[in-house]
Each structure stands twice: as C-alpha cells, then as structure tokens.
Amino acid sequence: MKFLCVPCDSPMTLRTVSPPERGSLSVVYTCPECGYEIAMLTNAYETQIVQSLGVRIGPAETAAKSAGAGCPFSAMIPGVDAAPAAAERRDGGPDGVGGSALDWTAAAEARLARVPEFIRPMARTGIERFARERGASEVDERILDAAREFFGM
C-alpha cells in the first residue's frame, strides 16, 4: 500500500506507527513536499492480515517502544515484545511448572534471538528446564551446547 499526496502528486512517507490498540494500528504518513499528514487507522482484520505475513511496520527508530501487554499485534511493531499465544505458553511460561525464569547471559540471549519469534518462548522454557535439571543458575552458551549434545543435534 502506498500513499500519494494528491495536491503535490508526491509519494507520502511513513512518519510514525502508534502502539496497537484493540487490534488497530495508527500509521501516520507525511508529504515531504507540503508537510500534509494523514493517518491510516486499520481495523483488526486488516492489521491481522498484514501481521500474518510476518513483517513489522515502520523503521525501528520511529516505532512505538511500548504496547499494552497481551496485544497480539505488538510483534509487528519493532521494539515491542510479542504477546504469547496459547501455544507459546507451554509449560506454564516462566512461572509455570518449569519454575521461575533463569538469567540468561547476553551471548545466550543473542543465540535465543535466532529462534523464530513464535516458538521462542517454548525454546526458552525448555532450555531453562534443562539448565535447572543440571543445577545451573543461569543459561549461558555452555548450557546451550550441552543441550545440543544431549539431544544429538
């Protein structure tokens, strides 16, 4: 979707994306020629269809930095954590049967970021359980490598 400033016949550029609110995104476009602004307000279905493509809207530097917890569209705004779906709450999440969340070293966290966002919470919970079973108080790269070896990966 592109936006055109009719008086200037000039393509408009995305300026801001507001945090999702009840499934609606507010995306502001501005005309670089005359400064005219418009806001695109999506309904939940429109938002969901774009989100289903697995994309994020807008450059990270202009994106909203916070959103209401549990908002299903937060994943499409750079810098905002995704809300867990039912499938992502396996084992009860950090406070579920796996016990309280462990600390992760920066290097281990960086590796975890390579896991697809949808399954990342499941990966985190499983690895923390693995670490806890071995008496570890934090997850570091040695734990990750040990898990790989244990499961023959």
Place this chain on the structure above:
Amino acid sequence: MKRYHEIAGDGGSRVLEQVADQRARIAEGLAGVRHLVAVGSGKGGVGKSTLTLQLADALTARGLRVAILDADFNGPSQARMAGVQEALVVPGTEKVALPRTRSGIAVFSMGSLLSESEALDFASAARGESQTWRATREFALLGEILASFEWGALDLLLFDLPPGAERIVQYADYLGPRTSFLLVTIPSAVARAVVGRSVAALSKAPNTLLGYVENMSGYYCRDCHAVKPLFTSGPGPSPRSVRQERAGGAAEPAGLGIPCLGTVPFDPELARQCDLGTPPAALRDTPVGRSLDAIARRLLDSLTPTPAADRTPREHGRPGKEPEP
C-alpha cells in the same frame, strides 16, 4: 496523478521489502539442499507421514543425508513417530539446531514443541475471522522455520504436507518450482479419485510431479508372511504392474496418469512402532522395508541431478556421508 507503479518504494512501511528479505533468507537457508521433495495427498489418512519417515529412513540407509520438515503444523505426527517428541529447540551460533533420529534424520515437527493436548494457536484480535489470515500466518511460520533452522548440507529435504488438494497447490506456490512432489494414495477408489484431483491441481503448477506411491497396498500377515488384500473395492496395482515391479522395474501407472513409484503393504508392526517412536530401521528387512527401499531407488532415479551440496560438516554435526553413485 501518479499511479501505484510509478511510485518507487512504499513510503517506509517496508512490507514488500521484508517479504523479499524473508524469501532471500529461505533461499540462503536451503542453499545446501540438493532436492526438495514434498510428500502430499489430497486425501487424509493415507499414511503420508508414515511413508515420509519410512522413505527418509530408506534414503538414509542408502547413505544420503535427509531431513524432514513436518509441515502439518496443525496435526504434527513426525515428532512422535521419529522419537523426537522431547527434543528441545536449541539455538546454535548461526542457526537453530534440529533434533535427529538415531539413524541421523533431522526432523522439525511442531510435535516437539506442543504437547498432544494442545492445538496450534496464534494470538489475534481478529478472532472469529481466522479464515482470512490463518493460512498466511502458517506460511509465514513455515518461512521462519526454513530460514532459521540448520538444514545445512542435505541430499533431500522431505516436506510432510497436510492433506488437501488446495494445500498442495499452496505449498507448490510457496516453495517454488524447485520443489518436486510425491503423492500418496491407497487402493480405494474414493482415495484415488481425491488424489486424482491433486494431480489435476498440480498439473497447472511448474513443479515436477515425480509420481505416486500406493500405500496400504495389501496387508502383510506376520503369521503366514503373505501379503493379502486389504481393500477390495479399489483397482490396486494390475497383475502386470506387480510382475513388472517384481522384475525390478517401476510399477505401472494405474489410473492417475503419473508414474507409480511403488506399493507399500500395511504392516501392523509398523503402525505399532510409529506409535512408540521406534526407529524405522527395525523394519528394513521386511516386505515393507524392501518396498520402501525400491521406492527410494525409483525416487532418486526420478530426481533431476543437481550439483552436489556443500560437504562442510554441520556445526556440532556429523560429517555428511557421500551419497551412492
């Protein structure tokens, strides 16, 4: 007034750019895979998943490096059958590691992530309208999996598809013409008719349709060691086809208009071992195992030769075996 195609870019939403990036990441992730083969059927319950795993094992026994992507996210069965139900998702230094069966088959299945009492669910504020976005979301997830996991250097990546003729076409579109298709049917006229529609649907796609396998083609009796009829209504393989197959040639097409790569009898022991997640290698020296080995050979014969995949050993992985000449 300017028209859509006269405007370069999208003003900063970067949606198309991100979709293109995803495609590039998928292509990069699969660069070391020689053959992509999707195993599908318009009909459910014909044994696609079982056949996929058994075929992977037969190919592995021939020295090939094989992985399975269980693309049936809503009804995953590979994790249990392959014995990787308890495996964790563990990120490596570059990509995410794949669990392996004892015989070395790498397997991705949502069944390793979701307990059998859970259904795959996506958070959405557009509930009650999932028909408008659900398939798109599932394909985006497939793309993330293809791009993020360590497929590495493989001879074959087998996709275990969900049932449905329309799903087969969607996967053909998403995976692109590089992916070849193998269909599965059973000797029932009803199943064959539905699979026939899949053949018709795929005929409009640029993908190669390698042929089909007739599963549950008879019943292997472990008492008398004979293969007896299981279905009596379907056409089954013709006597000539059976003779041809026994002589080592490919079975004859029997009504679907595409090559039949072979027939596999039903073996209750196979079903039991799938439930238990026992390694398929245990059945190699049985009528089922021999049928699958013959199908594996014909499958390899039917694949277009491609340049050898990178032989670099995987991170923490075992060095790749050389495929048979």
